[in-house]
Amino acid sequence: MARKKKKNKNVILPDPVYNSIVVSKLINKIMSRGKKTVAKKIVYGAFDIIKEKTKKEPMEVFEKAIENTSPLLEIKAKRVGGATYQVPREVKKDRMLTLSMRWIIEAARSKKGKPMQEKLAEELILASKNEGSAVKKKENTHRMAEANRAFAHFAW
Numbered sequence: 001m002a003r004k005k006k007k008n009k010n011v012i013l014p015d016p017v018y019n020s021i022v023v024s025k026l027i028n029k030i031m032s033r034g035k036k037t038v039a040k041k042i043v044y045g046a047f048d049i050i051k052e053k054t055k056k057e058p059m060e061v062f063e064k065a066i067e068n069t070s071p072l073l074e075i076k077a078k079r080v081g082g083a084t085y086q087v088p089r090e091v092k093k094d095r096m097l098t099l100s101m102r103w104i105i106e107a108a109r110s111k112k113g114k115p116m117q118e119k120l121a122e123e124l125i126l127a128s129k130n131e132g133s134a135v136k137k138k139e140n141t142h143r144m145a146e147a148n149r150a151f152a153h154f155a156w
Contacts, residue, residue, distance in 0.1 A: 017044060018059055022066065022097065029101050030120075045117035050124060065127035069103055069134040070096040073145035078154050087154045088145035100134070107133040 015024045023043065031039035047058035054061055071091050078087040091099065104127055108119040126132030 015040075018047075020059065023059075023062070025097070026062075026101055026105075029105055030116075042116045042120060045115075046120040046124065049117060049121035053121070054125060061128045062124055065104065065124045065134075066097065066100050068130050069100040069127050069138050071099055071138050071141050072096075074099070074141055075144050075148060078151075080154055085151040085154050086144065086148040087151050088148050100138075103134040103137045107137070 012021055012024050012028070014021045015027060017023075027036065027039045027043050030042055047062070050056070050058040050061050073088050074091050074095075075086045076089050078085050104123050105120070108116065108123040110133070111119045111122070114122075123132055123134060127134050
């Protein structure tokens with residue numbers, strides 16, 4: 001039996017300001033309707049606000065926030081003999097980053113009454129201090145995985 005062909009990953013170039021691939025990914029995640037310049041303004045604006053508020057390097061705060069919101073375990077639904085089990089699984093490195101960014105952006109978008117730059121900056125600062133809704137989401141995911149540890153033997 002022939003093996004599946006390996007999918008070519010899309011190569012993302014680092015952003016020009018911070019020379020970081022992770023920041024480029026954040027910009028791409030925030031972008032909606034193909035408006036990259038708007039997304040760049042939001043991210044760089046948020047980084048400026050972070051620098052103003054915390055008096056720290058924005059990349060440090062951003063990396064700490066990503067680290068604090070990256071899940072180690074997640075739950076996958078697995079169907080075994082007519083029953084669906086919530087099976088805890090370890091999370092791969094690239095998925096960790098994706099989930100972390102998704103949760104931070106969702107948390108920022110769910111706040112009301114402020115420009116996106118401010119909301120994103122606020123959420124990143126909170127996440128770097130191990131607070132905020134993105135961190136709460138990670139903790140809930142871990143709690144669910146822990147509760148369903150009995151079904152871990154279904155992970156194959």
